[in-house]
Amino acid sequence: MEDLRYPVGRFSPPANPSPAEIRGAIDVIASCPGRARAAVADLSDAQLDTPYREGGWTVRQVIHHMADSHMNAYIRAKLAVTEDHPRIKPYRENEWANLEDARTAPVELSLAILDHVHDRWVRFLRSLPESAFARTLDHPESGTMALHRLLFLYEWHSRHHVAHITSLRQRAGWK
Numbered sequence: 001m002e003d004l005r006y007p008v009g010r011f012s013p014p015a016n017p018s019p020a021e022i023r024g025a026i027d028v029i030a031s032c033p034g035r036a037r038a039a040v041a042d043l044s045d046a047q048l049d050t051p052y053r054e055g056g057w058t059v060r061q062v063i064h065h066m067a068d069s070h071m072n073a074y075i076r077a078k079l080a081v082t083e084d085h086p087r088i089k090p091y092r093e094n095e096w097a098n099l100e101d102a103r104t105a106p107v108e109l110s111l112a113i114l115d116h117v118h119d120r121w122v123r124f125l126r127s128l129p130e131s132a133f134a135r136t137l138d139h140p141e142s143g144t145m146a147l148h149r150l151l152f153l154y155e156w157h158s159r160h161h162v163a164h165i166t167s168l169r170q171r172a173g174w175k
Contacts, residue, residue: 007164008156011156014152022148026126026155032070033115035162036114039166039169040063042175048060050168052165052167052168053168062161062164064097065161066157066158067110068091068093069093070158073121073153074117074124076150077121080136087137088137090141134148
């Protein structure tokens with residue numbers, strides 16, 4: 001049976017990504033806002049408030065989560081480049097997704113955040129020398145993480161959550 005939690009599979013980053021793989025991951029991150037917009041295009045409020053799977057977040061919560069998560073990732077990437085092995089602060093994504101704004105705000109608010117955060121994030125990532133992707137940060141739950149791993153995590157994260165929405169649209173027969 002298909003695991004609706006992982007429509008693009010589980011996260012599996014390359015151990016030592018090539019410069020071409022890094023550029024490809026940045027390109028996926030650059031395309032995320034447009035793919036997220038297309039995924040929710042013309043959905044009604046009732047459809048936006050439909051969970052992508054039983055017990056899962058609604059489409060609306062997924063879009064707001066993406067904005068929350070990607071803002072954190074952008075900041076974490078900048079910390080990794082500008083500080084020596086910074087310890088980052090995790091956040092309780094399930095609790096954030098259940099706050100009033102994530103449950104009820106128009107998705108356009110978070111789509112606009114994605115547009116602008118991704119623009120800045122991609123400009124930043126493309127400006128870095130290859131050596132910067134080896135810089136590290138300390139995640140209290142995951143341990144030491146190189147910037148290239150963070151990059152591939154969010155390349156996957158972008159595809160993962162857009163696929164939650166597009167696979168729901170397909171299963172529900174929403175055009």
